[in-house]
Structure formats: structure tokens, C-alpha cells
Amino acid sequence: MLNYDVIIIGSGIAGYSAALRCLDHGLKTAIISSGQSALHFSSGSIDLLSHSPISHQLVRDPWSEISRLHTSLPQHPYAKIGVRNIRQAMSWFQSILSDAGIPMSSLPTQENHLRITTLGTLKPAWLSQPYVKKLDFDCRNLQDIKQIVMVSIEGFRDFQPNIAKEVLQRNALPVGNIPIRIVKINLSAFNQLHRNPNDFRSIDISRVLRNKQNFDEFSDQLSATATPDDLVIIPAILGNGDGLQLMHKLSNQTGLHFHEVPTMPPSLLGIRIEEALMKTFTHRGGILHKGDEVLGGKFNTNENKLQLSDIRTRKMGDLTLSAKHYILASGSFFSKGLIADRNHVTEPVFGLDISETGDRSFWHQKDFFTQHPHEFLSFGVETDEQFVPCIQGQKVHNLTCVGSVLSGYNPITHGCGGGIAISTAYAAAEKIMAERNPNIPLEARA
Ligand SMILES: Cc1cc2nc3c(=O)[nH]c(=O)nc-3n(C[C@H](O)[C@H](O)[C@H](O)COP(=O)(O)OP(=O)(O)OC[C@H]3O[C@@H](n4cnc5c(N)ncnc54)[C@H](O)[C@@H]3O)c2cc1C
Known part of the structure; x- marks a missing residue:
């Protein structure tokens, strides 16, 4: 059995961000990833919040819109993290990419900008x-x-x-x-x-x-x-x-x-970001199992708490991998982090509880191009305030979900995919650190 402090499933922007923040904290961190991420298809720009999840109107100042979510949409991932922590996560991400030779910037006003597509x-x-x-x-x-x-x-x-x-x-x-x-x-x-x-x-x-x-x-x-x-x-x-x-x-x-x-895929602007994150992760001692797929895991109950004890992958056969903490960053339908059949949506690795999806007729709008959101884009794993999921109503205490596998937001209609991926990943690593060092105040950590 291979042992780590943290195992992360998925190597998109969320998986790498979580992994790099865990390395910042000195944790022995491994990523297992089955393949390419949405970055290969992306613009290579990071959306923080382009349209209001409340009015669906274009947003000029994403920070003031995010600060309103706390009261108007408390289940939105940004509302769970809070503006201060999101700011911290985004500036940390900028410094990681800048050190890797891909400096990314916003307008000096911190407002959204427009780019010619x-x-x-x-x-x-x-x-x-x-x-x-x-x-x-x-x-x-x-x-x-x-x-x-x-x-x-x-x-x-x-x-x-x-x-x-x-x-x-x-x-x-x-x-x-x-x-x-x-x-x-x-x-x-x-x-x-x-x-x-x-x-x-x-x-x-x-x-x-x-x-x-x-x-x-x-x-x-x-x-x-x-x-x-x-x-x-x-x-x-x-x-x-x-x-x-x-x-x-x-x-x-x-x-x-x-x-x-960006051109039609493959998008070199997105690939640049993925390569920069991957190189930084491996250069800093992270262990990357690329081209392998997590098939499932074993659970145990410790002091009445359900925990994931080890996971198995397609390539490693009988050899299992185990860690104290796990982060699921397996993406949405696009990366098979979520699967839909005719009437149900499932999370295929662990069978985690999914947000309410309603009848199939509610999943999408009649027209593909429409002002109204397609509901399926906000389906995903339901979690508590700290992104801890449940299986049949029972919390899996050492598992955290990040990025587009999460429910409660619409990355495409509201233009917030990159921002949610980075900030939930950062929050997951901070949560793990807080559990390992309960006596160190947040501000004093690296
Ligand atoms: C086509 C497309 C373009 C987008 N463009 C932008 C953009 O320009 N800007 C923006 O801000 N947002 C964009 N988004 C929104 C997007 O949701 C997020 O930006 C972000 O890329 C999601 O990252 P993620 O890491 O959560 O998931 P993903 O990037 O989907 O990564 C998931 C990873 O998990 C792996 N995986 C899945 N299942 C398993 C398993 N069982 N075992 C091991 N590995 C597994 C996959 O192989 C993949 O590496 C785009 C989304 C899509 C679909």
C-alpha cells in the first residue's frame, strides 16, 4: 500500500491548485488523474464572476457581487468561502503562475475586463x-x-x-x-x-x-x-x-x-496554464500518477465518523493507495466527474450524494443558446460549508470536494468556473491544515 498525507483525484485547475497549496504546507501529496482537463479546451483566462447568479446581468465589479451572495445565495460555493478567503486564494494562484513564468493579471481597478474572442x-x-x-x-x-x-x-x-x-x-x-x-x-x-x-x-x-x-x-x-x-x-x-x-x-x-x-481545441492558452501547474507540482516534490483512474474506495468508521480509508485505481490492481485526507477534483460531466443516464445523475467514484436534480424535463432549456441557465450545469455533489460530502446522508469526514464536481453554481452561464475551482481548492487545503494543527491560528500559517 502507498501512503500519503493527501491524495487528490483529478488534475484540472482545481486538482493542481489544491495539490500545490498542500505542498506549501509541507504535506506529502499525490495526484491521480485519468486524463486531460477542461483547461485544454479553455480560453486560458480565469473567470471570477462574469454574470450575476441572482439577476443574470453582466457584472462589472465581481467582488461586490460576490459579497452579496452570502445573504442571497448561501449555498453558492463563494458564499461558503467568503470574500476575504477568495481574494487570498486568487492572489496566491497569481503568484504561483507568475513564478512559473505565466503572469496573469486583472485590470488595476480589480473589475472584470473584456477580451476579444x-x-x-x-x-x-x-x-x-x-x-x-x-x-x-x-x-x-x-x-x-x-x-x-x-x-x-x-x-x-x-x-x-x-x-x-x-x-x-x-x-x-x-x-x-x-x-x-x-x-x-x-x-x-x-x-x-x-x-x-x-x-x-x-x-x-x-x-x-x-x-x-x-x-x-x-x-x-x-x-x-x-x-x-x-x-x-x-x-x-x-x-x-x-x-x-x-x-x-x-x-x-x-x-x-x-x-x-484561443483557437478551437486544443487551446494553447489553457495548455500553458496546465503545463505550468504540472511542472511546479512535480518540481516541488508532488507525486503525479497521470493516466490512471480511481475506481472506488473503502470506508471505515472511526469514533463514529465515516472515513475513506484507501482507494483503488485501474492500473494499480491490488495495490491500494491510502492517505489521511482526500480531495475529489474530478470535474463535471465534461471530465466524467459526474455521469448522467436517462433519469439520474451520479458521482461515479464513491457514489456521493448529489444535489436535487428534479425531473429530466427540468435539466435543460429547449434552446441550446438561451439567456436562461441550463440547470444541469449547476448539478453536482452536495456538501456542507467546508465542502465535505455525504454518502446516503452520512458525512465522509476526511474527503473534500473542489471545483466543477461541486453543485450550487453555474460555471458557464455565470462565468465563474476558474474562480470557484481555485478558491474551493485553496479552501480545502486550508481546512486540512486546520485539522492537522488545530492550535495554530489561520494567519500564522504559511
Ligand atoms: C470546455 C470548457 C471550457 C471552459 N473554459 C473556461 C475558461 O476559459 N475560463 C474559466 O474560468 N472557466 C472555464 N470553464 C469552466 C470550468 O468548469 C472550470 O474553469 C475548470 O476548468 C474546472 O476545473 P476542475 O479542475 O474542477 O475540472 P476539470 O478541468 O474537468 O478536471 C477534472 C480532472 O479529473 C480527472 N478525473 C475525472 N474522473 C477521474 C477519476 N475517476 N480518476 C482520476 N481522475 C479523474 C479528469 O481526467 C481531469 O483531469 C470551462 C469549462 C469547459 C467544460
Whole structure:
């Protein structure tokens, strides 16, 4: 049997955040994860709270909206954590990523910003990476931009500048008042990728651009088509395995002002975050069992308290893993952290109690694109104030749930997935520390 202080199930943004905070506290920490996380499909920006869970209106100041949840929606994960702890968690996350070479920032006002998306719409977010232009809600910080230049890569289907240009001009005033020009870039090295469109994805391009000669040719073509007064919108095609290094180099070499947009998956902006978290975790001594799946666990009762004693995985067969504390960060339906059949929703690893789901007709709206939330997006594991779940009404005292496996919020409609994942993960690690050191006040801990 392998023994740890903490075992975390899942390696998305929630699993890695919980694991890194446990390492901060000196705990022997292992992650078991079956596969890729939602980060590979994400924008690479962190949503804190983009739309109000009460009025569903666009939110400019997420902090004041979060502080209202305590009274209006006490079951919301943010209400359980509290504004002060959420602030602490978010600034801790920023420092972890900054140390790993991916500094993420918000507007100086701490309000949400708008970012231009792949489709030319404006979408709110709270933290973005350095080469993502953070527009304030009045787009005042666009005044110094003379022209928008959109980079089109011959044969690349995952970013369509014609669509983005039309949508920006039609809908996104005042951005649409700025002249927009599409420039075509073609490298001889891309020709071999053209043959099969399935091999011409952002990660394939990033591989080609790792070659110095190809990179220089790409950089020279960009320099010839734009000036430092332009905003150059470029699909995220650099940085698979090397973080922001090549974006920094491109910026220095061309002197241009870039705005990266995520492409269709795989999204290099999200992959950069996952790689940075993974490298930091393993570099700091965390143990990562990637490509394995937790199938279930054994429970015992100690002093009348139900506890998870050990877990088994698909690959380790008879060898079980055990820890004093467990954190479930297995995600939502997308990552199979939740499973739905025709009439029921279940948490498949331990059979944890799920929030009330009602009749199937209540699960979703008739139209896919709708102003009203699809209810299934807020289904998940029901927990107490400290994110401790139950099995058939009995608390599992040494298990904590974090991230999108939790119920009580809608990450997509309200734009809060990243913020909830980070802050619940941080709160879980602090809870574990408080249990291990009940006499040390919170402020005195690392
Ligand atoms: C497509 C998509 C795009 C999104 N984009 C954004 C965005 O741009 N910004 C934002 O803030 N939010 C975004 N979100 C919201 C998202 O819910 C959160 O941001 C966040 O990524 C959820 O993280 P998580 O760690 O809870 O879950 P996930 O990222 O889903 O990770 C779950 C992990 O658990 C593993 N796992 C599952 N079951 C097991 C098992 N039995 N054994 C071992 N491992 C297991 C999975 O392999 C995976 O590694 C997006 C969501 C989706 C679905």
C-alpha cells in the first residue's frame, strides 16, 4: 500500500491548485488523474464572476457581487468561502503562475475586463495572460490603437479572421469603429501540414515555429504587415511546452502589440496554464500518477465518523493507495466527474450524494443558446460549508470536494468556473491544515 498525507483525484485547475497549496504546507501529496482537463479546451483566462447568479446581468465589479451572495445565495460555493478567503486564494494562484513564468493579471481597478474572442465577440474575464488585451468596459484603453490587424494563416481552420472581423464590426462598438485589416501569413514549412487538415492544428503550428528559421520567417512577415500602433490579433499558436518564451521573443523581435485569441481545441492558452501547474507540482516534490483512474474506495468508521480509508485505481490492481485526507477534483460531466443516464445523475467514484436534480424535463432549456441557465450545469455533489460530502446522508469526514464536481453554481452561464475551482481548492487545503494543527491560528500559517 502507498501512503500519503493527501491524495487528490483529478488534475484540472482545481486538482493542481489544491495539490500545490498542500505542498506549501509541507504535506506529502499525490495526484491521480485519468486524463486531460477542461483547461485544454479553455480560453486560458480565469473567470471570477462574469454574470450575476441572482439577476443574470453582466457584472462589472465581481467582488461586490460576490459579497452579496452570502445573504442571497448561501449555498453558492463563494458564499461558503467568503470574500476575504477568495481574494487570498486568487492572489496566491497569481503568484504561483507568475513564478512559473505565466503572469496573469486583472485590470488595476480589480473589475472584470473584456477580451476579444476567436469569434469577434467581447467576453468578460477577470485574469488574463500578458498577450491578451484587457479592455475596460467602456473600451477607453483602446484609444491609442490606430488599426486592428488580424493574422490569417493559410489553410488553418481553427481561427477564421473573416468571421471575427465581421462580428467585431457589427456588434462590438467601439472596437468596431477601428479599421480592421486581415493579413495573410504563409510559411513554406506549413505546406507539409496543409496536406491533412487534421494535422494543421495550433499544436502542429507551434511545433513548426519552434524551429528558429521558421520562427524568424514568421516574425519577419508579421513585422512587414503591422506597426507598433496596431493591435495585432493572432491565434494562440505558440507555446506548447515552452510557456510564453516564444511570445516574448516574438514581441521583442517585432515590437508589435499582440492580442492572442484561443483557437478551437486544443487551446494553447489553457495548455500553458496546465503545463505550468504540472511542472511546479512535480518540481516541488508532488507525486503525479497521470493516466490512471480511481475506481472506488473503502470506508471505515472511526469514533463514529465515516472515513475513506484507501482507494483503488485501474492500473494499480491490488495495490491500494491510502492517505489521511482526500480531495475529489474530478470535474463535471465534461471530465466524467459526474455521469448522467436517462433519469439520474451520479458521482461515479464513491457514489456521493448529489444535489436535487428534479425531473429530466427540468435539466435543460429547449434552446441550446438561451439567456436562461441550463440547470444541469449547476448539478453536482452536495456538501456542507467546508465542502465535505455525504454518502446516503452520512458525512465522509476526511474527503473534500473542489471545483466543477461541486453543485450550487453555474460555471458557464455565470462565468465563474476558474474562480470557484481555485478558491474551493485553496479552501480545502486550508481546512486540512486546520485539522492537522488545530492550535495554530489561520494567519500564522504559511
Ligand atoms: C470546455 C470548457 C471550457 C471552459 N473554459 C473556461 C475558461 O476559459 N475560463 C474559466 O474560468 N472557466 C472555464 N470553464 C469552466 C470550468 O468548469 C472550470 O474553469 C475548470 O476548468 C474546472 O476545473 P476542475 O479542475 O474542477 O475540472 P476539470 O478541468 O474537468 O478536471 C477534472 C480532472 O479529473 C480527472 N478525473 C475525472 N474522473 C477521474 C477519476 N475517476 N480518476 C482520476 N481522475 C479523474 C479528469 O481526467 C481531469 O483531469 C470551462 C469549462 C469547459 C467544460
